[in-house]
Amino acid sequence: MKTEEKKRSRDPEKTRSLILEAAFQEIYEHGFQGVSIDQIIRKTNVTKGAFFHYFSTKSELGYAIADEILREMVLERWIRPLAAYKNPVQGILRRFKTLTDAMSDEDLVRGCPLNNLTQEMSSVDPLFRERLKAVMTLWIDETERYLKKAQENGYLKKTANTRQLAEFIVATEEGSFGLVKSMADRKIYTSLYNSLRDYLLSRAETEQ
Amino acid sequence: MKTEEKKRSRDPEKTRSLILEAAFQEIYEHGFQGVSIDQIIRKTNVTKGAFFHYFSTKSELGYAIADEILREMVLERWIRPLAAYKNPVQGILRRFKTLTDAMSDEDLVRGCPLNNLTQEMSSVDPLFRERLKAVMTLWIDETERYLKKAQENGYLKKTANTRQLAEFIVATEEGSFGLVKSMADRKIYTSLYNSLRDYLLSRAETEQ
Numbered sequence: 001m002k003t004e005e006k007k008r009s010r011d012p013e014k015t016r017s018l019i020l021e022a023a024f025q026e027i028y029e030h031g032f033q034g035v036s037i038d039q040i041i042r043k044t045n046v047t048k049g050a051f052f053h054y055f056s057t058k059s060e061l062g063y064a065i066a067d068e069i070l071r072e073m074v075l076e077r078w079i080r081p082l083a084a085y086k087n088p089v090q091g092i093l094r095r096f097k098t099l100t101d102a103m104s105d106e107d108l109v110r111g112c113p114l115n116n117l118t119q120e121m122s123s124v125d126p127l128f129r130e131r132l133k134a135v136m137t138l139w140i141d142e143t144e145r146y147l148k149k150a151q152e153n154g155y156l157k158k159t160a161n162t163r164q165l166a167e168f169i170v171a172t173e174e175g176s177f178g179l180v181k182s183m184a185d186r187k188i189y190t191s192l193y194n195s196l197r198d199y200l201l202s203r204a205e206t207e208q
Numbered sequence: 209m210k211t212e213e214k215k216r217s218r219d220p221e222k223t224r225s226l227i228l229e230a231a232f233q234e235i236y237e238h239g240f241q242g243v244s245i246d247q248i249i250r251k252t253n254v255t256k257g258a259f260f261h262y263f264s265t266k267s268e269l270g271y272a273i274a275d276e277i278l279r280e281m282v283l284e285r286w287i288r289p290l291a292a293y294k295n296p297v298q299g300i301l302r303r304f305k306t307l308t309d310a311m312s313d314e315d316l317v318r319g320c321p322l323n324n325l326t327q328e329m330s331s332v333d334p335l336f337r338e339r340l341k342a343v344m345t346l347w348i349d350e351t352e353r354y355l356k357k358a359q360e361n362g363y364l365k366k367t368a369n370t371r372q373l374a375e376f377i378v379a380t381e382e383g384s385f386g387l388v389k390s391m392a393d394r395k396i397y398t399s400l401y402n403s404l405r406d407y408l409l410s411r412a413e414t415e416q
Binding site: 029030031033034109110111115116118119120121122123124129132133136137161163164165167168170171172173174175176178179181182183184188191192194195196198199202 | 237238239241242317318319323324326327328329330331332337340341344345369371372373375376378379380381382383384386387389390391392396399400402403404406407410
């Protein structure tokens with residue numbers, strides 16, 4: 001314990017990240033309301049005192065997960081890779097395929113951590129909702145930014161409403177994770193991918 | 209209390225329904241893991257003994273909510289009204305519009321009770337998942353049955369894959385409730401409706 005306390009004082013940022021990551025995993029597995037602070041502490045090597053040094057309540061820890069982990073996850077998984085595509089519509093489809101193909105059987109039935117927290121907590125705690133809404137808004141905003149780029153590059157009809165399309169894409173992606181989670185059937189991702197592809201290509205200037 | 213006990217023995221089915229309905233509302237508001245049996249009992253007029261006469265555990269109560277309330281809700285809201293449409297594709301779009309228009313501001317941020325329970329509980333408890341999966345499967349199966357009818361009546365292309373389309377419709381509907389819940393913005397329903405309509409009409413034999 002003493003060594004740990006020393007480590008913490010030497011590298012407080014690392015200790016905080018360690019707690020956040022352990023909490024994220026526990027919550028992903030059991031739900032936010034299904035996890036206690038004691039359970040989270042047991043998954044780390046920190047003391048109760050150290051935990052409360054970083055997060056004064058479980059809610060505060062939950063907000064930090066939204067602000068930091070989920071926000072970064074959306075950017076890393078869905079947004080940043082789009083920069084590499086001349087036609088970001090193809091990038092969006094490719095990300096859906098890549099991310100769903102890569103899911104382990106375990107994560108398949110755990111679904112999307114952002115979706116889980118949103119469905120569980122955003123009506124229970126308005127402050128939680130504000131955080132989750134900010135992450136969702138970022139996802140839609142950034143998707144729209146790339147759809148505009150696709151439009152400028154001639155890969156999307158001039159008449160396409162990019163905001164409407166971005167909202168539909170994010171709703172469909174979250175809906176897909178939700179449905180596959182409940183059906184526990186990987187094949188449904190392929191079915192949903194095919195529909196999303198048909199839809200997006202029907203919005204394209206020319207067949208891709 | 210004595211009167212209540214008598215009532216219960218006189219009409220056990222009614223008492224059971226009363227507990228189920230109160231539990232459903234409490235869970236819709238606070239999440240399954242956010243509600244205790246004591247909280248549910250306080251919302252009814254039954255004794256603790258009466259409660260345990262009908263449901264031996266909180267999980268058993270949750271399963272009954274899926275098997276009975278959520279199943280009936282899907283049939284009542286999404287499926288049975290389709291029988292009145294010569295073109296069930298129009299019926300599906302109309303239901304989406306009617307149900308989202310009718311949502312109170314409170315329910316808007318509470319979202320879809322089936323979606324909430326699924327995202328919260330289906331990875332936490334495999335027996336819960338089986339129940340929720342059965343409800344979701346019924347929704348997809350019945351949607352597909354009506355899409356086939358639309359196809360037979362010439363309102364959907366012969367080449368349209370009705371299973372794929374049914375899965376996409378349900379995923380989109382659940383994703384829509386999820387997104388609006390997190391954004392707390394009613395206008396997004398209209399945006400998502402427009403996209404779903406464009407997509408379904410592009411699958412139609414002729415413009416509707």
